[in-house]
Amino acid sequence: MGEELKAPKKIQLAMYWAASCGGCDMAVLDVNEKILDIAAVADIRLWPIAMDYKYKDIEKWADGEIDVCLFNGAVRNSEQLHLARLLRQKSKVMVAFGSCASFGGIPGLANLHCKKTIFEAVYGYTASTVNPEGTTPQTHTHVPEGDLHIPEFFDDVYSLAQVIPVEYYVPGCPPTPETVMTAVNAIATGNLPPVGSTIGISKAVCDECKRTKSDKPGIVEFHRPQEIFVDAEKCLLEQGLTCMGSATRGGCGSLCPGVNMPCRGCYGPMPNSLDVGADALSAMTSIVDAAEEGDARAKVGKMVDPLGTFYRFTLPVSMLRRAARPLQG
């Protein structure tokens, strides 16, 4: 009895998902046996992927009852927004976990469209859609059994910090097990950086990449990975692949470049970066091997899907934020 009283109080941990694919939750499981270490220091109070729960269970908690909430996924509807606000209220420390919560992530690319055009596609003209009545989701529907409510779908996809105050960020799509454990250890030991920080390293993926870079890098032609035989030793950027490694925060151990795939940028911008897409774009175009402007234009023009490449994970938090909405009417 006396022993138990002396034992340090376990960390009250909540994990939640919003607009996400589930990968971040899998990443937590990916730490394998170390999950036991987590369980040793933390009471997992909420984890929808593993345990049943109801809204009312959360509502019953006292404010600040949860020490740390790991929130993954972007916010793009009213239910997600509600839960984000609710969990904020209940948690001392809110962590944006994974790229979607941190920067908007892949769902953030929906900011190239808006609710109207997304509904038109999804409930209208995609190949698998059969919807002769043109039915689209409504927040309120009256049926004989009563009123049905479903969450409202927003025009924009938001990062977590765009809707509630966030203390820390853990990037990655998904965060690697090492990143997860670094974050858990930092939380468990209380050895946390200043509020607002990203838990991770300050150097770019290039720092961890083993590939050789020439002294004066140049890009002769842009390619997609499937179009060339990738040299296993040479810098991918110099082979014409739009590798985001130089503009992306490290910490992943340069996983993708290590297996001949260009970095996709999932760990997000560097600490001093204002706009990771602009950083990468201006860097790559600066080293295009072109004699004059027309040549440069033609070579850069060969780049496939520049917006999806440079803002793949960060569009909602970028300076662009979103595409212009179509004019009403």
Add this chain to the structure above:
Amino acid sequence: MEPRIGVFVCHCGTNIAGVVDVRRVAEAAAAWPDVVYATEYKFMCSDPGQGMVKDAIVKHNLTRVVVAACSPRMHEPTFRKACAMAGLNPYLFEMANIREHCSWVHEDKEAATLKAIDIVRTSVAKARLLEPLQARVVSVTPKVLVVGGGVAGIQAALDIANAGTKVVLVERSQSIGGHMAQLDKTFPTLDCSACILTPKMVQVAQHPNIDLMTWSEVESVEGFVGNFKVKIRRKARYVDEATCTSCGVCLEKCPKKVPSEFDEGMMTRKSIFRSFPQAVPGKPVIDKESCTYFKNGKCKICEIFCEPKAIRWDDEDRVVEESVGAIIVATGMGLIDPHGLGQWGYGRFPNVLTGLEFERLNNATGPTGGRITCKDGSTPKSVAILHCVGSRDRNHKEYCSRVCCMYALKFAHLIKEKTHATVYNFYIDMRCFGKGYEEFYNRLLHEGVKFIRGKAAYVTNQALTDEETGHLVVSAESTTLGQVLRVPVDMVILASAVAPQKDAEAVARLFGMGRSPDGFFMEKHPKLEPFSTATDGVYLAGSCQSPKDIPDTVAHGAAAASTAMSLISRGTVEVEAAVAEVLTDSCSGCKICQDVCPYGALSFHADTRVAEINGSVCKGCGTCVATCPSGAIVGRHFNDRQILAQIDAAFLW
């Protein structure tokens, strides 16, 4: 602590106040956050204007100063100094340009005033985020590199050497002397060009402070003002200078003849040669390209006849390194490629010459020993001199070449004197602006030279009349008569345009200089600093900056020398602090920045594996800052936060 900003709006007489309501600008500024003092004054750059800034810093405890006036190129240093004198770090000063960017380019007073307010607002937004910076002081190497041994380079080298400072004079051809050495007489005094130039050339050779390197070229330039490291390629001469006695026997015996560059290809020289008889140095070199021995391994006739045994077949190019504090670029001018001038008969008719070809024809050491003859040896009875061939011509060079009118007058005088031929000058305008030039023109008018006001349209040999048969015919519209004339002559001299040297672009890059639209090297300021470049410590002398006659070239050379000397005498130089800096914690060594710096300030540190910037070489242009994908290079005084604050202020405030 919140910044305390003072805003000072300048009238610049009526330059700004004539269009912009300066009082309204000051009143608007007074209402912005952190602005604690705002006023306007007639001339902010004047002593009382600077005094206002200094007083306000003390009285209102200002921590930032914004002056809204002209371009920072004009008065940023003035106000930085004023701030420093009042105890404020000079980098806490910001200049808003409401003259060049506003009042000078607008007429609508209301709109211009609103724009001026916008401009000042963006400067205030930036000023709030300014950071104090410290300029570094570095010492200056007391030695000057002069590139080019024409009269500009000679003048500059002698002035500096006479001031007691060491000079390295690099010339790419065998001898110094440049174009001036090719001339026979000079206008308007008709001095013998060689007679006034060769004493200066000899002084160069004899001067203990001048290290003369002919047959040499600058290969690379590194470093920054006060501390340049220069690599000079000394091409193999194959003649040992210490042993050679300049006897000249080899020049007679060498069997291989090639066109002489010095004589514009009108005469030949040998493979072992000196450019001209008074060449400095007088010791010849072997031109490997044409030498029979180097081509097929046989000959060596020069060696056989060389009594002092000075020929060295195993000589090789050497690259020497020099440390200098300043560089004077005096690489001179070229001429427009005359083969593009077929309209005026060049290359089609043997008796159509360029001006420089005529100089050699008229010269005592030239192909005819100074007799003016047609190609067939006959003396011309009539000669046409066509002005502005390729100059003042949208199809070729838009500028005036500045020397042609006067040398055309000189030619006319010399032709009349030597041959009594009828001389026609076809001109657009006579530009005789120098000392004694107009007088020379008047003298020529009385010597019976015919002046036809009209640019020559073409030169043909297709005769329309018996009178024209067997002659060249110059067609031109005389704008005084309002008639198209056809004038048959025996010889045509083209006053072809002066042009930048063919390799001007490479030379500009080598020394970090810009070029103006005409292709000549760009001066720092067209009026006040025509002898400086945008690169500190690199100066311009002579016609590499723009076409010049001899007096202007000499004056320009002396001006460049005195500017270089004021740097050398000072002994130290302050290096700009508004430069780029690497945040080593964020640099992952991706090397993407390595090739973008136009000034060679970037390198890669092999041990720490991060980029490095030499703050003394960096100009703060921001190219690497924009290139760095990792946000690891910061442009001091122009950082992202400051620039975004300006953009926000322009659109959101």
